[in-house]
Amino acid sequence: MKFGGTSVGGKQAIERTIGIVRGRLSQRPIVVVSAMSKVTDFLYTVYDAIDSADSSLLEERLRELRARHLSVVNELISDPFWREEAASRVEALAASITMSSSMASVISKGEYLSSNIIVCAMNSLGIRAAWLDARSYMVTDEDALKGEPDFDEICRRAPKEIDAAFSGQDVVVTQGFVGISKNGTETVLGRGGSDFSASITGMAVDADVIEIWTDVDGVRSADPRKVPATRCIPKISFEEASEMAQFGAKVLHPRTIEPAVRKNIPVVVLNSMNPEGEGTTILQGKYIEDGPKSVSSKEKIAVVTVSGEAMENPSALLSSLLSVLSEKRVSVDVVAVKEDCIIFTTDSLDRIQGACKLISEFAEVSVSEDYAQISVIGKNVPQLKTALRGASAHVAASPIMYLSRTPSFVNISFVVPKAAACEVINDIHKYIFE
Numbered sequence: 180m181k182f183g184g185t186s187v188g189g190k191q192a193i194e195r196t197i198g199i200v201r202g203r204l205s206q207r208p209i210v211v212v213s214a215m216s217k218v219t220d221f222l223y224t225v226y227d228a229i230d231s232a233d234s235s236l237l238e239e240r241l242r243e244l245r246a247r248h249l250s251v252v253n254e255l256i257s258d259p260f261w262r263e264e265a266a267s268r269v270e271a272l273a274a275s276i277t278m279s280s281s282m283a284s285v286i287s288k289g290e291y292l293s294s295n296i297i298v299c300a301m302n303s304l305g306i307r308a309a310w311l312d313a314r315s316y317m318v319t320d321e322d323a324l325k326g327e328p329d330f331d332e333i334c335r336r337a338p339k340e341i342d343a344a345f346s347g348q349d350v351v352v353t354q355g356f357v358g359i360s361k362n363g364t365e366t367v368l369g370r371g372g373s374d375f376s377a378s379i380t381g382m383a384v385d386a387d388v389i390e391i392w393t394d395v396d397g398v399r400s401a402d403p404r405k406v407p408a409t410r411c412i413p414k415i416s417f418e419e420a421s422e423m424a425q426f427g428a429k430v431l432h433p434r435t436i437e438p439a440v441r442k443n444i445p446v447v448v449l450n451s452m453n454p455e456g457e458g459t460t461i462l463q464g465k466y467i468e469d470g471p472k473s474v475s476s477k478e479k480i481a482v483v484t485v486s487g488e489a490m491e492n493p494s495a496l497l498s499s500l501l502s503v504l505s506e507k508r509v510s511v512d513v514v515a516v517k518e519d520c521i522i523f524t525t526d527s528l529d530r531i532q533g534a535c536k537l538i539s540e541f542a543e544v545s546v547s548e549d550y551a552q553i554s555v556i557g558k559n560v561p562q563l564k565t566a567l568r569g570a571s572a573h574v575a576a577s578p579i580m581y582l583s584r585t586p587s588f589v590n591i592s593f594v595v596p597k598a599a600a601c602e603v604i605n606d607i608h609k610y611i612f613e
């Protein structure tokens with residue numbers, strides 16, 4: 180069971196979350212928690228103080244960090260023993276951030292703070308809850324801010340560590356987001372990584388189900404912050420959910436589905452503010468009906484156009500291009516090969532300039548960040564490709580139009596000017612779903 184930032188954001192949210200966990204105790208739940216909402220963002224500003232060698236600013240920010248967590252402890256836990264225990268754990272964690280802390284170490288403290296407070300609160304309410312350091316099993320490579328988990332090593336370590344933690348206890352509480360490299364360096368899995376932590380943990384212990392508890396009623400037909408009339412999707416395939424997450428639906432970390440698929444474990448997305456709701460069940464494709472499920476968008480992308488004489492031999496150009504992109508670790512979302520150019524989109528905004536320098540040695544290249552990428556996801560939807568051009572003039576004019584070539588055709592993506600993105604999403608949502 181993974182609980183996101185808003186599900187552990189304060190007294191009421193934590194009480195609701197504990198109530199939900201209490202209802203599952205007979206199933207031996209492993210609870211993976213995020214930092215309280217906004218805490219990870221705040222920890223970046225704590226690290227800024229370290230980075231700028233400003234120790235009095237660091238003290239000031241740590242006071243704020245302590246105050247936010249201690250006020251939750253005081254409101255939430257009435258039992259004096261457990262209140263004292265939680266407060267001393269908060270103090271110790273805040274004190275562990277020093278001028279020599281690494282960025283990964285600092286930004287992972289949010290999960291350590293929330294998980295300790297929740298364990299103390301559970302015990303104060305008579306639930307036998309063990310606290311487990313996820314770094315006892317969540318092994319990654321050396322990339323401190325976007326650690327690549329080592330699934331095999333995690334599958335070796337997690338069952339032992341988690342079993343040991345369960346001894347004499349009803350529930351084990353651990354942290355999302357955090358990891359440790361093989362050399363013992365603190366790492367994190369990248370922003371929003373707690374979903375990924377939960378599904379990796381579920382995979383490693385062969386869980387019956389991976390529950391992602393968040394602040395909306397399941398996976399919806401579009402981002403509810405952009406489209407007013409979204410619908411909940413009761414069932415969706417692994418492939419569709421994975422594609423949605425990779426193509427902009429922020430409700431799940433893009434890699435959440437991968438570990439679940441390995442062991443064929445259903446993922447259920449639920450609302451901690453409305454625990455009775457059905458939510459969304461993510462399953463193998465054979466149980467899922469054909470048809471469009473959602474429209475999503477990605478705004479932080481670049482559209483890269485590669486052209487010039489090199490287009491006389493497009494396959495050679497494509498192969499040089501792919502080797503540069505792989506060398507520079509630029510991830511590509513969609514590619515279109517045209518008569519006179521190759522166009523692709525990427526969200527690796529920090530790496531694309533370095534790649535373009537190399538590409539410019541063998542072709543002309545231009546980069547634009549003025550576009551947003553819109554994706555319609557659903558099983559077997561190729562016929563929609565033409566229909567969508569009628570839904571919005573921007574779609575008809577799009578310089579890139581992509582249809583996934585997987586056997587179940589789950590993704591149609593195109594780019595439109597950023598300024599028009601919200602209107603296009605709403606037009607398409609109306610056309611398909613309303």
Ligand code: ADP
Binds near residue numbers: 213
């Ligand atoms: P958590 O802190 O629980 O991980 P997130 O903020 O990361 O929660 O993700 C939940 C949010 O994702 C929702 O509040 C919603 O605004 C947003 N969202 C974007 N696209 C979708 C979608 N297709 N379905 C549901 N929620 C979505």
Ligand code: ASP
Binds near residue numbers: 184214219371
């Ligand atoms: N706390 C981390 C973040 O804000 C991880 C997560 O919430 O999933 O990115």
Ligand code: MG
Binds near residue numbers: 371431
């Ligand atoms: Mg999230």
